[in-house]
Amino acid sequence: MGGSSNVVAQSWKLCRAVVEVFSEQYLRSPNANDLVRLLQIGESRGFPVYVDDIVFGSTAKKLKDEFVEFMHSEFEMSMIGELTYFLGLQIKQCPDGIFLNQTKYAKNMVEKFGMKSSKTVRTRLGQQDKLSKDAEGKDVDQKLYRSIIGSLLYLTASRPDITFSVGVCARFQSALKESHLKAAKRILRYINGMSELGL
Template identity: 40%
Template sequence: MFEMSDLGRMNYFFGMEVMETSKGIFLSQKSFSMNILDKFSMQNCKPTSTPIVVGMKLSSQGIGEPVCESMYKSLIGRLLYLTATKPNIMFAISLLSRFMNCCNDQHFQAAKRVLRYIKGTLGHGVIFNKAESLKLIGYTDSD
């Protein structure tokens, strides 16, 4: 046996805001999203309604100026973590992640469009609806 403590209702979990509503549990990453916008100087950008341009063709061929690979990787990594509560950006991020080792200005501009989309959807997240009955089961392995 081991001791446990009740720390009250959960407000944050791995950088995600957790809010219990009458409908269920709502998860969002508003503060994380705002941090990304700040990091890439996009806090005052104009929001867009879609994360990626419809029919956009991205190529690894030398179209556009090369950009800092580590900065691009950092942005894509942060956006990948954001997909936990914004699954609607997953396609755009999976497309952009293909160019981690050969990124250019075209790819970075497409990633900045995702940031503009995030700016317009800061309050969005995922809701897990309440079930009529809940049976909580936990498993553990002591190895």
């Protein structure tokens, strides 16, 4: 816990230092510990900082150029350019909007749990997969099941199509049975055939 707190504190210190260079007014977002927004009349810029990763955006090119120049003068920087990948999210900027997906993460996850060569399915949960406590069912490896659910929950950031099914499976982590593991693996089989979906 202490190490995590130190990382957050250091990230916030970096945010505050950068903000003070650009503006006397700064605002810490109430929704995220790692987000700072800089506000100026008619223009705005902001950057989330996650450990040593910074994403910067601005409504004005001049502000963006000032930020890049400052960061190069103060820190050793790499990969300055259009955002394409951040914290497992792949970002594609298109003429009509921005497309977010986790295709790489999804494919790696399917492979990690040994489902790459499994037969794909077109639905997350089948009609027969009405999960219950299944008290008479066979016990299974809790560590494996929780690992699958944790990985699936992270994928829901860009995959609302699996949110409900993953949520249903997550309810049974404390008393899971073979039927629950089978349902979770079915979601993996679905992702195996639909890994390129996103927002």
